[in-house]
Amino acid sequence: MIHIFRKGSDESMPTxxxxxxxxxxxxxxxxLAGLLAPGASVLGIRGNVxxxxxxxxxxxxxxxxxxEEDLIFRTHELKQFLDKAAAEYGFDSxxxxxxxxxxxxxxxxxxxxxxxxIFRSAVLLHPMVPLRGLNLPSLKDVAVFIGAGTNDPIIRREETEELESLLREAGAEVTMLWGNQGHRLSSAEAEAARDWLKQQS
Ligand code: MLT
Known part of the structure; x- marks a missing residue:
């Protein structure tokens, strides 16, 4: 997959x-990564579709x-890519x-x-419910930050709340931030995600 890897200055930080x-x-x-976690390694991946x-x-x-068929196929493809990239670049998967x-x-x-x-934590900015009807694996040790818009024109509030519930029911610790900037990624969101990430050890 087309990607960019930049090794960070602090190897104790997550990638x-x-x-x-x-x-x-x-x-x-x-x-955004530079703002969220300066010094961390980053792997940017371009979507394959x-x-x-x-x-x-x-x-x-x-x-x-x-x-859905393609979504599932691409999900597994990305997992394989992440494993390969970890071996190639030497970051801790x-x-x-x-x-x-x-x-x-x-x-x-x-x-x-x-x-x-697969991720210790996840910053999900304007997410939807990716798939329904799955038995989710345990997300007990996963922390998720969701940035959402009360007036997001493409994601209904109920859908964001459904995602929040699904993640919580699977054991994830979920932090919500509601803004009013539509589907846009706002600086308030980025700053809140940065502060949240700092609290994740
Ligand atoms: C999607 O297709 O994943 C969502 O509709 C968000 C987007 O517009 O990309």
Whole structure:
């Protein structure tokens, strides 16, 4: 997969795995990563699917209607890539923090839904429920920060709350931040995520 890995200055910190929004690329969230955890290694991954030339992590049939078969396939593909990247770059695959925005938050959510503690923590910015009807693995040791918008035009409040419940029921510790900047990633969200991440040991 197309990606960028930057080794951080502090090896005791987790590696941030960055998942961009639709139409983005592996570089998009590097500035955010620098704000969230200066000194940490980062792995930015470009989605392997193209929608009208725009990279994404899985196919969709329409806005908010996902191609579930492709979503599952891409989730496993990413897990394999993460294992390969850990071996190649020498980062600790047991100490990963996912940072995802929009479509990237949805694939990060799907990785948690399929692989449980693949990430120690996850910053999900404007996520949806990636899949329904799954028996989730235990997320007992996983902490999740959700940044959401009360007026997000593509994600209903109920859907965000459904995701929050699913994660909590699987044992995750979930912190919510509601803003009113629509589907946009706001600086208030980024700063709150940074402060939250600092508290995760
Ligand atoms: C998705 O397709 O993952 C969501 O609708 C968010 C987006 O527009 O990418």
């Amino acid at each position: 941030l795995v960055l998942f961009h929004g639709t139409g983005g690329n592996e570089h998009d969230l590097l500035p 193209l929608e009208n030339g725009m990279p994404r992590y899985f196919r969709r049939l329409a806005e908010g209607i996902f191609d 047991g100490n990963l923090v996912a940072v995802g925005y929009s479509n990237g938050a949805n694939i990060a959510g799907s990785l948690l839904f399929h692989y449980g503690g």
